[in-house]
Amino acid sequence: MKRILFTLILAAGLTWSGPARAEAPLTLMLDWFPNVDHLPVYVAQQRGYFSEQGVSVKILSPSDTADALKLAAAGKVDLAVSYEPQTVIAASRGIDVRVVGRLIEHPLTTLLFLKSAGFTAPADLNGRTIGYTVPGLMDVLMDAFARVNGIKDYQLVNVGFSIVPALSAGRVDAVMGPFKTYETVTMAAEGLEAGFFELERWGIPDYDELVFICGAQTLAGKKKQVKGFVQAVARGIDAVAASPDEALADYFKAVPDADRAVETAAFGLTRPYYASGQACDPVRWQAFADFALKHGLIEKPVAVAPLLPDLNAD
Template sequence: MKRNRSVLMLLVLLLLGSPAGGEEKLSLMLDWFPNVDHVPLFVARQGGIFLKHGLSVEIQSPSDSADPLKLAAAGHVDIALSYQPQAIIAASGGIPLKAVGRLVGSPLSTLLFLDGKGISSPADLEGKTIGYTVPGMMDHLLDAFAAVNEIRSFTPVNVGFVILQSLAAGRVDAVMGPFKNYEPVAMEMEGYTASFFELEKFGIPSYDELVFVAGTMIWNRKGETIRRFLDAVEEALAFTKAHPEEALALYFEAVPEAPREMERKAFEKTRPWFGPDTRLDAVRWKTFAEFALQWGMIEKEVNVHEIVAER
């Protein structure tokens, strides 16, 4: 029934305004492997919304979480799904990019730890070993979190995405970077209970977790096409909010290998954090950029009005 519904929606969209062939092609690289953070993107593709806006969008997965932004800046992909802190750090380093929109407009990243390990406040992390997930971003966020919360001594360790194993084995006491909608669910299904510090509640300014980034040259050349892409994503965000079960069915249709029980639970936690639109707030970006400069996340000041694209 759900599959029939998705086919019916596609036919309706085609009848109501899809162009007759000649779609413009865009390549989109995700921040990581497909997961429920990306549901609206697969709604737009599977449900014909991209097609309705005259677009053919190829969705790619990276081999490393640092690749999407670099490949977008170099023009090897049209759009990358990245993170606001990562974009700020890259811009400070002179990488030519344009932040063009958002998918998830609130922080999902946390500093996560297992229950029963004697951690109830940031002060309890003094002298601990703390992992981080994405080099070049989460290690900087960890340093800033420690400075703001007066954690004077700790040992940072790059654990990548080997989060549960690193915590369960006692290799690290906590990890900077796991998403609050995803890893706690996965850990609970393995019999572990996780707690976390939400970064925006412990001194880190609120930011857009997942953002669309294009290289400056691509934006200058394909800006209008990318704007249509963002319009399509907004339509998909609205559909996901109004029809969550149908949206999740479209995602599972596109990613049949997804672990359904875990991703269904994670999707319920993710839904409030989407959108509600794709528009970026330059003032909020400026606040984060100033914080990043103040606490040593970046060395060079970032003019956010140069990197946040006008819509």
């Protein structure tokens, strides 16, 4: 009996390791409704990568396309998905944000239109009505794109999330902000052929399309958790590269209402653009900030070094 009792106690000791480690809660606000641009985040969540880093992540969608950065800067959410141009514009206005990781490392943004419109160069949009998606970003980016490419006498209209309806109904002739990897697919699903001008081919420097940002105070108070989040997302991106079909299946588990045909097609186009590493290149960021000043995206110069903290530094 003593031997049996000892064996039971030993077995219990091997299988019980004390109370479960509490996970620190983090909130992440997306830049848009959930889609395959965010797929590595959902993979990290589905596979427990966040939990292994000691964090739990609540993913939120914005009610307005400009919400994410503002709420992160104010500390209303811990993290947000934002854009390099939006971050540079915010910094020039004195908004104290930090870039802690990357999701998409090259531009996806286009000036999108119906191919039937017959536009062959940006200047063909002289005198036209042009929509934009994110106030304070895409309207400003459109103005810079227009200066570089000689578009004159155009009218800007905020279309928000309603990109395809605005184009198909003829309310606008083009929209600044749609992604070449996503809205082109949703248009095709509705029988519409997309035409677009890629920004990097028409005078806009290369930049990180989607980045993770937080407020300076959030980073100061939750650096360990933020670092854990970024490391988990990096594992999610690696998992996409290693097993894309399984990663896509994880995404559909997390977002069951997603249009499978559209999201699968968009995923195939998006995969090459997921970030190859989480560290931002300060030289490339500074080049974009200098371009932004020269072409009127910002009014005050931005030194990017304070925006790009080293999460491994003490």
